[in-house]
Amino acid sequence: MLGIVHFMLYSPVFPKVFFLIVLAKVLNNHCTHFFLTDIFLIKAATSLEKLKVLCKEDEENINPSILIKLYTQAILDMTYFEENKLVDEDFPEDTSLQKVKELITVLSEPEVVVKESNLHPKHSDILGTELLECLYWRRGALLYMYCHTVTAREEWHSAKRDVLKKCLIDGISYLLKMFNFRCPLQLNEDVSFQDIDTAKLLSAGVFSDTHLLAMMYSGEMCYWGLKYCVNEEPENCDIDTNGPGTSRISLKESLDFREIGEKILRKYMSICEGPLKGQSWNTTNAKKMLDFFQHCHY
Template sequence: MEAAVSSVVRRVEELGDLAQAHIQQLSEAAGEDDHFLIRASAALEKLKLLCGEEKECSNPSNLLELYTQAILDMTYFEENKLVDEDFPEDSSSQKVKELIGFLSEPEILVKENNMHPNHCSLLGDELLECLSWRRGALLYMYCHSLTKRREWLLRKSNLLKKYLVDGINYLLQMLNYRCPIQLNEGVSFQDLDTAKLLSAGIFSDIHLLAMMYSGEMCYWGLKHCGDQQLDNHELDTGISGASCTTQKEPLDFREVGEKILKKYVSVCEGPLKEQEWNTTNAKQILNFLQHRCN
């Protein structure tokens, strides 16, 4: 176990140095200070100091958390730039691949070093959810941009399909990290609507967005790519990161989309009715999926 801890500390320090150099390049290219890059750099400086202490005394969980937070901030800066530029066709594929790689590194690091049979215990559910959400949301935004490029779709619809499958898998993974709260006599809630949300596995607004994004991506898959399903061995786009290609069964866009959007509508028109979440688009997609089935 001590050897594994020492190995993780060394690797985190190496990755932190690489990320710090990358941040320096981004800052110089931007020509101005950015809040997210400053915060990421500060986290990596703290990481460097901790890694310089006795390796046996270092807590790998704390180091991983610092590194992960820095990566989340650094990639957020780059994602915003991609969105502002509407994902330039000549460079976006490589940049998205690079960002997915950064956001996958914390999970990969834990798995490669066998630090814990359940890496949720080392990174924590919230950080794992955030990493999966960010990868899924990035691919959602990228695919949204691609669906508006008619000529590109005619030439590369199969590539879009692979991006969609990866993105949906990340979002579903994010939704499944935490188990729904089981309602029973031993658990008391002052707010019944909150209890219903937790029992449905909805812990935040981001969970709802992940459901809607997944449904939209299933819609794009059927609309632009047809009914052909991707087998597991077909999923390697060079863009997938950790935990994305582990599913054994092909992803059925219609089945997944219909299931998750029905739940989305049910939650929005049930416990969240007073918050006026919009279900119009979800219902239109459900109508499309159901007619597609028939």
């Protein structure tokens, strides 16, 4: 499927909307044999059925944004089914890394399609904020779950430290990128809010439980990075943590697991013990990891 997609992307003879129509048909044909009884596969089938209906309409009557959103939703549902299989199977040691890589690639496709087909200069304008956040969350959470499993296998992370570190860096990057797509609420003394706790959450860039989980997950991945990847120099990378909601986090051109972990976990704790106090958000593990960061001499 990817070969067909890339041919259409780079071929000047394919109009961009026509490209999406053909892509919808390819995706449908590629995935038909998976549709069984799983709820997420049923949802994916529904999205693809809507795409098939749109494919029968005249090109000039089709909104590319609707096509790409349906395409993205189908991808999210189908990959979620595959991710659940990996979790249920406890990430098989021999095959799971390749499967994780494949899922990350598939979850990256919607942005690639938007970018390379020149549908719109801003991905958020055609995909929408919620879908973009979901795509980054899903990639980050998948890498989190994978790393969570393999760090329990001492012989694995000892032998494949480079692989683990790469997964951690990519996962942290995806999770923190989630905070770049919305502008935090600006608290103003001249403006009164009916629910001040909600206002504080929005000002911190926390618009959902998922945003808070992303903080905890990225903090824990920094903990694993410092604990298991301490014999290597900081990895050069392009993680942008200066976006809305993470403006106090700086990478200084390299990934410092301790620095990023401390700052993101402190922010997580301030939210859980502040606006969300008494709402069952546990900070015990966050405190233990912060203590590790403070007393680790690497």
